[in-house]
Amino acid sequence: MAKTTAAITAVGAYLPDFVLTNQLLETMVDTTDEWITTRTGIKERRILKEEGKGSSFLAIKAAEDLIQKRGLDVTEIDMVLVATATPDMPVAATAAYVASEIGAVNAFSYDLQAACSSFLYGMSTAASYIESGKYKKILLIGADKMSSILDYTDRTTCIIFGDAAGAVLFEPDEEGFGLQDEYLRTDGSGRQFLKIDAGGSILPASAETVKNKQHFVFQDGKSVFKFAVSNMADVAAKIMERNQLSHKDVDWLVPHQANRRIIDATAKRMGLEDSKVMMNIHRYGNTTSATLPLLLYDYQKQLKRGDNLIFAAFGGGFTWGAIYLKWAYNS
Numbered sequence: 001m002a003k004t005t006a007a008i009t010a011v012g013a014y015l016p017d018f019v020l021t022n023q024l025l026e027t028m029v030d031t032t033d034e035w036i037t038t039r040t041g042i043k044e045r046r047i048l049k050e051e052g053k054g055s056s057f058l059a060i061k062a063a064e065d066l067i068q069k070r071g072l073d074v075t076e077i078d079m080v081l082v083a084t085a086t087p088d089m090p091v092a093a094t095a096a097y098v099a100s101e102i103g104a105v106n107a108f109s110y111d112l113q114a115a116c117s118s119f120l121y122g123m124s125t126a127a128s129y130i131e132s133g134k135y136k137k138i139l140l141i142g143a144d145k146m147s148s149i150l151d152y153t154d155r156t157t158c159i160i161f162g163d164a165a166g167a168v169l170f171e172p173d174e175e176g177f178g179l180q181d182e183y184l185r186t187d188g189s190g191r192q193f194l195k196i197d198a199g200g201s202i203l204p205a206s207a208e209t210v211k212n213k214q215h216f217v218f219q220d221g222k223s224v225f226k227f228a229v230s231n232m233a234d235v236a237a238k239i240m241e242r243n244q245l246s247h248k249d250v251d252w253l254v255p256h257q258a259n260r261r262i263i264d265a266t267a268k269r270m271g272l273e274d275s276k277v278m279m280n281i282h283r284y285g286n287t288t289s290a291t292l293p294l295l296l297y298d299y300q301k302q303l304k305r306g307d308n309l310i311f312a313a314f315g316g317g318f319t320w321g322a323i324y325l326k327w328a329y330n331s
Ligand code: UT7
Pocket: 030, 031, 032, 035, 036, 039, 040, 116, 155, 156, 159, 220, 221, 222, 223, 224, 225, 228, 257, 258, 259, 262, 286, 314, 315, 316
């Protein structure tokens, strides 16, 4: 009997309308378009402006885009997994609300949080459920409203992130397409460099934590950069090596969009030319859990059945890793 693999069979996405450009940021904090462009590669990002709307709004829109394009019967969805670092609320799971709103009445659902690696880890979770034979249709959504946790007076963080969501459908494949291998890592000693101090169980919200701005993202950019640049390249090289893939065999690098310099270093280590590197950081910034599906969304017309894709991500925690996946369809 053929081995069951987990293939991506559909993609959807959603981007809020409001465009926050570098020029606009110049009027908000002490920064310049030149600094942001040369240090990060970002030119603009999208922001969900409407009050009372959270990551579930983005996730539902991305899911609906996928459902509509694919003509998917939502009652057939077995599971809805929402990868997010910015859930609607600490309790209850955003995924439960999303599943109900899209009409996935036969699905169970939960959130998965691993900062910027949330979607990558979600791919592993979704694929494992499919490979086990337990479930046949898993909707994996990466959604983050990063603007809800940013201090727009802190130029070291507010210029980096944007809001968005992307969704993929995982289904069983008997012809060898889909997820081939994964190499996922964590190092908890890294959490001091990228975190939100308050609002969790160590330091619950109080008037003091609000006053001290401890509910916003803190990042020691330089330290995170050092870890990210070597570790993302390491795992990408490792997964190529253990699957005997040369740079010629790899059709696409699908890298987390945190900083153009990190992506370039990873591609260089893999020996890939620029044309094989998916990139949209200039348009959306770092959308945390949404970066990887957003890349698939933007590049889907160029993807061909049998293409070898290497996904790589690095995020807070620290969390990072790489996944090797064979694309399953022609768009
Ligand atoms: O996705 C999750 C994982 N995250 C990452 O992978 C992010 C990794 N880190 C980075 O991408 C980069 O470290 C940043 C983009 C966050 C920062 O770039 P950098 O080249 O590491 O800059 P830096 O933090 O070393 O700061 C250099 C200088 C400083 O000024 P001084 O001390 O040299 O006078 C900063 O104050 O740039 C200054 N600076 C800015 N200047 C203009 C920091 N932010 C800004 C800004 N505009 N927005």
